[in-house]
Amino acid sequence: MRAIASIAGTTRPLSILVRTLAVVSAFVVAACEPVGMNTASGPSIGQQIDPGAPVPVALLVPGGSGDADLEWLSRSLTNAARMAAADAEGAQIDLRVYQTGTSAAAAVARANEAADDGAKIILGPLFAESANAVGTAMRARNINVLSFSNNAEIAGGNLFVLGNTFDNVADRLIGYGVSQNKRRLLIVAEDDVAGQVGAAAIAGAAARNGATVAGRVNHPVSQSGIDGVAPQIANAARSGQVDAIFMTANNLAVLPYLTETLAEAGVTSQVTQFMGLTRWDEPASRLSMPQLQGGWFALPDTAMAGQFASRYRAAHGEAPHILGSLAYDGVAAIAAGARAGNRNALTKSGLTQSSGFRGINGLFRFRPDGSNQRAMSVATIRNNTVVILDPAPRRFGRFGS
16 A cells, blocks of 8 residues: 555645554555465364363464554454453463564464464464465464454465455445445445455455446545546446445545545435445544545444453553454354364364354354455444444354355
């Protein structure tokens, strides 16, 4: 993704990216780089366990780099994993933490160290390149890896992704949109890696859910780039051939500027429904933006996430990083299998049980291809407040449904 500086210097300044959100942006961009796929398959992949004994779990966190945001994230992942282990009634988790920094080579070295120490499963690492490398290294040792990446491109064999994928969000919003007769979509995407991967996810979800891509507009991550395509988007919205405008808007500053520019051209959700691939309620300052009122976006189970954040803050004196809950979810999935007495809880067949697991972000499950499915709510903003339009489902159907 281009630096925010490339957007500055034109007539209306965009919001400056705060440092604490830079890690999330870097995570998304890194996680969208296709870096190869593991090919091993089959239900026998992974270690057997004694459900009555402590389960050795290795947690790989990006600490030790000296970057303040990565250190915060590392603390959050570590603390969240320990909270999940403490909550694992009926199961015992022997959690050991390994610092990897940002290096794929260091991640592989720490994973091998963890395997030598007896780890039965690896939780982490964060970035896709490191996760891919660790997955390859652990495949030879028959150990499954639950990475924090959201890149489905690297998933498969012994490597699973815990991060919420673009496919999850696109499927949820388009499925809901079809039920509301919003079937013809205009995709508006940044021309960077994350934007283009997001656009591909939207197109794939449209095909799966019976919607039609009526057009696609790519734009540079800059004010001038957005200004240049705004008339084209506005004309499409007024053509009568588009029911919804689905924006990737992965760069934090793009969404407010893009929607403000469209509103000035007379296009809002009251004219043509806006949909967003990212959270429109974060940061909270967005809730009062007039141009975002009525737009659709997807949310995890906010009640559980709120409870987790309150517990975390009380215990550790700071807010958890937005990605910290992924470590809780990973440990919760491991503990659920052990609690049920399954010796194969950490194998591919155990991890991909169709009923899924409950985590901080609600119900989720791993697909056989290593990606994940998360139960999400469809939300909007009305009168500066988040309103849930369609709650997250409480159970999954069969895979593919």
